[in-house]
Amino acid sequence: MREHLARWLALTTGLLLLAAALAFARWQNPLEGAPPATAPAPAPALVSEGSAVYEAQGCALCHAIGGEGDPQHPLDGIGARLSPERIRGFIAPAEAMRASLPAEVFEFKQQFRDLPPEDLDALSAYLSSLR
């Protein structure tokens, strides 16, 4: 009987922890913040403009796309995970994002807040196209 209790408890604990992990992920990523599956693809012109901004700003020094750049922080598929607004938030983090990034990364990225808004739009459109 006690073996049954132990087996039941181990299984229930496993399921509870799995549920807790999924609840945590959903709490952190409310449905409205995720890009809808049928989100329209960004305009090709904007994407190519954003690709140029990516190159010009040297993003590949810290990030990689398709294996090009620093592979420790790959951006492949990021458009499927985060909405363009969230991506923009990570590119040029405002004060509210301080807790979301390592201190040195947060400080380093402050320079991108001075980019022209159209460059930021293009860059986030480009990254959103990576699905």
Added chain:
Amino acid sequence: MNTNRIIFWIAVYLALVLAPLGLLLAGPVPAGRGFALDAALALGYLALAVMGVQFLLTARFRRATAPFGIDIIYYFHRLIALVGLALLVGHVLLVYRAKPGLGALLLSGAMPWHLAAACASLGLFALLIGLSLWRKQLHTHYEPWRRLHGALAVAAVLLAVAHVEGSGYYLHEPWKRAAWTGGALGWVLLIGYIRLLKPALMLRRPYRVTAVQAERANTWTLTLQPEGHAGLRFLPGQFTWLTLGHSPFAANEHPFSIASSAEHPERLDLTIKDLGDFTHTIRQVKPGAAAYLDGPYGAFTIDFHPAASGFVFIAGGVGIAPVMSMLRTLADRGDTRPLTLLYGNMHWENVIFREELEALRARLPLDVVHVLQEGHEGWDGETGFLTQDVLARHLPLAAEGREYFVCGPKPMIALVERGLHGLGVPQRHVRSELFDLV
């Protein structure tokens, strides 16, 4: 009351394994990184918490383990390790799904150190669990396995903690990082408690072997006396870890049931069957040898059921040892409640304590039924296994309020539990002890 304590300690366990998520959500919380990546991170933190709390489960804290019986805690330790490993694998798969580029990074050989630590940790966890699940098939002896188990566990958890420190998701706040690191290292420090503090305490309460008595069926009774202290206060039916011929710091100890009366803690009998490993050396032990005990443990005791109207014991072979402790104690206390013992053995010549059981019948309202797998010429008692039919013929099934205690080889316990269930004995009245802890 016991149920309340069980619920309390289960709640404590769940709080401990869920604590990391609470920590991540405390104070300023970073923005989400996408559902898959965040689910992966949460699974990783939770899996590591499960693995860390494993140190606590096997630290043998008597107050926490008593309501369950420590044998079942060890059983849970084995099961929950598999759950932890499954969560770790889930963590890896979800990270890979969220960051497909990581696969190429791992293969490129240019992976950062914290990813290398993660790979090594996962490999060590898998090795640790594999070696434990298949220890007997791999013919690994208990002592070297136990030492390796501890070393692998410490290495795997430390590498996983290093991985978390290096990747640092959700731990950008210095106080969060400090709390996480402190908590995680606290689990590992429990090894210090188990391997240093506990042996030091055992060293202050030594015992001396006063007799080594040969019993039937290749079984030996070791008698111990406390040296300079009052002895072990135990409940009849409990067991203890025995260190013999080594320092308690050598981590060379083995669990055995206490067979003597709980009314006489100044003299402790451990009845041990020679099963070919450490138990094979018991016959060579000389009176005067030093011994150390860590105990008592176990919930297999009549003293947890003071309101029982009587007790039924069903023992197989050396499984009689804890039952003897309960019978001897009941006799010393002058208990008048009705008792039944069904005792299964291979042959009549294998029946350990059969003369003493006869003598106990004069001191207790005790019915003894011997069941021999192979009866001899002239044997007119029960033969075969402890099947439902045998149980039905001899158990006081109509009596209310009896508590059942089953102890013996695993297949026998399974057979008897099935039989009792078939006869309508409620499971809550049936206790059994798992001998095979590892």
